[in-house]
Amino acid sequence: MAMDDDKGDETDPELARALVYVHQKLGVGLLQHQELSAHVYALTETLIAAGLIERDEVERRKDSARELMVESAKAHWEGVEFLTEETDKYEVTGPEIACAERIQLCRGACCRLEVHLSRQDLAEGVVRWDVGRPYTLRHREDGSCHHQDPTTKSCGVHGQRPLVCRQYDCRSDPRIWIDFEARVPNPKLEQLP
Numbered sequence: 001m002a003m004d005d006d007k008g009d010e011t012d013p014e015l016a017r018a019l020v021y022v023h024q025k026l027g028v029g030l031l032q033h034q035e036l037s038a039h040v041y042a043l044t045e046t047l048i049a050a051g052l053i054e055r056d057e058v059e060r061r062k063d064s065a066r067e068l069m070v071e072s073a074k075a076h077w078e079g080v081e082f083l084t085e086e087t088d089k090y091e092v093t094g095p096e097i098a099c100a101e102r103i104q105l106c107r108g109a110c111c112r113l114e115v116h117l118s119r120q121d122l123a124e125g126v127v128r129w130d131v132g133r134p135y136t137l138r139h140r141e142d143g144s145c146h147h148q149d150p151t152t153k154s155c156g157v158h159g160q161r162p163l164v165c166r167q168y169d170c171r172s173d174p175r176i177w178i179d180f181e182a183r184v185p186n187p188k189l190e191q192l193p
Ligand code: SF4
Pocket: 097, 098, 099, 100, 102, 103, 106, 107, 108, 109, 110, 111, 170, 171, 176
């Protein structure tokens, strides 16, 4: 059957990297799971055969352990992979800071900080996320946000910037300012995050 060579060129590179990431994680997880299962099975059978534990008791304890692990997995997934907040980012006004007047001092250092994306951010498909750390905002090698203009330090996705960017208030963040009102930035800005 003839191959359509153009199809490969249409593949979204980000999607391709994401799929590789997911497949690698799934492969590693499956191997670890199989290894662990084999150990637990062998250990359980050994203890039952030796008369040290009852099979019914093992099943009962397995059920309660499963319930605990499901709850724990839910909390971890919600808290780390996604921003749990469901606020509509377009409803957020955020702090009023005259960034243009301070950008020469702060060098847009707020855009070096780690940002977790919301489901709304992800659903829009505009803001890029880090394939190696889903779903955090993607940063460049130098630590700056993927969407920050390297020269002007302005945001390239300002109209659709993430919820966290809209809510963030640098005025009381000592990582950015020694004294916001006196316009004294933290001398270690370039080392962020
Ligand atoms: S650090 Fe503060 S003043 Fe500077 S660009 Fe960010 S929000 Fe604006």
